[in-house]
Amino acid sequence: MNFEEYFKEELIFLLDTQSKKEAFEQIANGLYEHGFVKETYLQAVSEREEVYPTGLLAAEGGIAIPHTDHIHVNKSVISLAILKEPITFLQMGTDNMKVDVNIIFMLAIKKPESQLRVLQMVTEIIQDQEILRKLRLSSSKQHAFSIIKQFCSEITI
Incomplete structure (x- = not known):
């Protein structure tokens, strides 16, 4: 499985937002504008997060992995x-x-059927403290994308 097919530079966001709702809106709107998800995605991912929280405590701080059912998706991607x-x-x-x-x-x-493999990909990233630190310090989406791209080229799932 190729990590790079799941990550797109235009779907990397550096957000200065105060709430989960605002963050979800900005990310989901980007996914929708690029045709990856349906109009129903934002509501579905928000509702699922309320029932099944996705926050994780990693060595380098908190990570969240929100997602929802495939019926709200047009094409697989990770934002x-x-x-x-x-x-x-x-x-x-x-x-x-x-x-x-x-x-x-x-x-x-x-x-x-590909959800488990995608979660394994994300798990590889969140288990790498150095990658998380570099991502947190990214000054641009281009820089963050280059970090992900480099990491993806070094691992195989």
Whole structure:
């Protein structure tokens, strides 16, 4: 599986937003404008996040991996958002533990059977403290994309 086919420079966002709702809107609107998701995606991903939180505590800070059902997706892609200031998410598998997230990997997966492999790809990234640190310090979407591209060329899933 080729990481690069899932990451697009135009779907990397450096966000200065105050809420999860605003972050989701900006990311989902970008996905929609580029034709990767349907108009229903934003509402679906927001509703799913309320029921199944996706915040994770990584060594380098909080990560979130919001996603929703394939029926809201036109073509598979992973959007990356680097937040200027952390946003509070609920931790995955809990209903009350909070995580301050500053990197969001928003997944749009068209084929349900490929979801596990895509999650494995994202897991590879979030387990690498140095990559997360470099992403958090990215000054441009081009720089963040080059970090992901380099990382993708070095691993195989």
